[in-house]
Each structure stands twice: as structure tokens, then as C-alpha cells.
Amino acid sequence: METILVTAYILVWPVLTAGVLAVLARGVIKDYRNARKDGTTVV
Numbered sequence: 001m002e003t004i005l006v007t008a009y010i011l012v013w014p015v016l017t018a019g020v021l022a023v024l025a026r027g028v029i030k031d032y033r034n035a036r037k038d039g040t041t042v043v
Contacts, residue, residue: 035042
């Protein structure tokens with residue numbers, strides 16, 4: 001039982017990291033598209 005809990009704990013972190021990365025990437029892509037539409041730069 002302890003092995004399953006430790007394994008689950010270790011495997012949760014890559015999933016959380018991928019989720020945060022997806023949210024950040026989505027925001028950057030949205031900002032980039034809006035900037036191109038408005039004719040401005042992202043930076």
C-alpha cells in the first residue's frame with residue numbers, strides 16, 4: 001500500500017507541471033494572436 005501511495009505522489013508532479021505549462025502556453029498564444037490582430041508586438 002505504501003508503495004502505491006509513493007508512486008502516485010511521484011507521478012502527480014509531472015501531471016501538475018504539464019497542466020501549468022499548458023495554461024501558460026495557452027495564455028502566451030492568446031496574447032500573440034491578439035497582438036498580431038492589433039498590429040503590435042508581444043514584447
